[in-house]
Amino acid sequence: MKALVLIGGFGTRLRPITYSIPKQLIPIAGKPMLYHVLDLLPPEVDEVVLATGYKAEVIERYVRGHMPAVRVQFVEEKTPLGTGGGMRNAGDDMSDPFLLMNSDVIAQVDVRALLDLHRRSGGVGAMTLTEVDDTRPYGVAALGPDDRIVGFVEKPQPKDAPSHWINAGVQVWHRSVLDRIPRGRALSFETEIVPGLLSHGIYGFRSRGYWEDAGTPERLLHAQRLLFDAGRGGPGRRPPGASGHGPVAVGHDVRAEGAEIGPYSCLGDGVVLHSGAHVENSVLMDGVTVHAGGRVVGSIVGPGMEVAGGVRTENQVLGTTPAP
Ligand code: GDD
Numbered sequence: 001m002k003a004l005v006l007i008g009g010f011g012t013r014l015r016p017i018t019y020s021i022p023k024q025l026i027p028i029a030g031k032p033m034l035y036h037v038l039d040l041l042p043p044e045v046d047e048v049v050l051a052t053g054y055k056a057e058v059i060e061r062y063v064r065g066h067m068p069a070v071r072v073q074f075v076e077e078k079t080p081l082g083t084g085g086g087m088r089n090a091g092d093d094m095s096d097p098f099l100l101m102n103s104d105v106i107a108q109v110d111v112r113a114l115l116d117l118h119r120r121s122g123g124v125g126a127m128t129l130t131e132v133d134d135t136r137p138y139g140v141a142a143l144g145p146d147d148r149i150v151g152f153v154e155k156p157q158p159k160d161a162p163s164h165w166i167n168a169g170v171q172v173w174h175r176s177v178l179d180r181i182p183r184g185r186a187l188s189f190e191t192e193i194v195p196g197l198l199s200h201g202i203y204g205f206r207s208r209g210y211w212e213d214a215g216t217p218e219r220l221l222h223a224q225r226l227l228f229d230a231g232r233g234g235p236g237r238r239p240p241g242a243s244g245h246g247p248v249a250v251g252h253d254v255r256a257e258g259a260e261i262g263p264y265s266c267l268g269d270g271v272v273l274h275s276g277a278h279v280e281n282s283v284l285m286d287g288v289t290v291h292a293g294g295r296v297v298g299s300i301v302g303p304g305m306e307v308a309g310g311v312r313t314e315n316q317v318l319g320t321t322p323a324p
């Protein structure tokens, strides 16, 4: 079986870091977002097709250097085609059925059970659904008998949302749905294609495990807490001379003598925390330095950045903005 992973998109909500790094390579609880998504794949998946666009070469270089256990194929879009166009462009050789994964969801989903539901139901697809309070940023399903999806609205106003069950970004589809996507233009699968497939049978798979879309800074840090709380973060040993408690993920060659590494922190390779620095509920990518007495809380700091000493950096996304 193949899995098609959508990995285009500009990651605008995580700028300025995403000017230089695609969001899927931002580490969460010790490894890049994309690799948490790949962890969900069941063993019967033997090939992953990455539908890339923005920063395709950065993704390809990283993945080739950190090969997952399955075979990987890269299909790059020269211009962004949206979720539907990306599926069409990368879907020429899909298995039947195939999995469709968004690359920015941090979740606990029983993909095997999703596949079983799809096989039993006889429909053209099945969509993992998760229950959220605020449905505005998501695609929302209306459910009929046997959890057949009878309506689907992408990013509705609250008054138009038919339920609180949203598309969790983990789906299984019959290969024939790809033939319904027009070639060569940008389009949204969720908006332009899914509604027309409802009459052919799409079933909702209600998942009650943790779930988050890590596409904004707040949600990325929330996803990191979910992973740590589920025991999926690490490696979690603080470097010599550092204090602190609570779950952390610490890369290679981190120096933090006299610093405090608080709970829910992810430090990349080569991070340096000077004496009296404090980090908590944050992601510090490779090579970040926090000067003496600097406090970093609720923030995501891009590779190689220097954080000022003696001041508090809170709820920030720090990275380099390219010159205009
Ligand atoms: N190949 C390709 N090309 N991939 C793309 C493109 C593109 O032009 N645009 C976005 N993607 C990828 C993103 O990298 C992400 O993995 C996935 O497609 C979804 O795009 P987002 O931009 O993150 O969409 P969203 O979060 O607003 O909404 C989607 O995800 C929600 C769950 O997180 C929709 O699928 C919603 O229905 C869903 O509820």
Ligand code: MG
Pocket (backbone or CB within 6 Å): 102, 104, 213, 214, 215
């Ligand atoms: Mg998203």
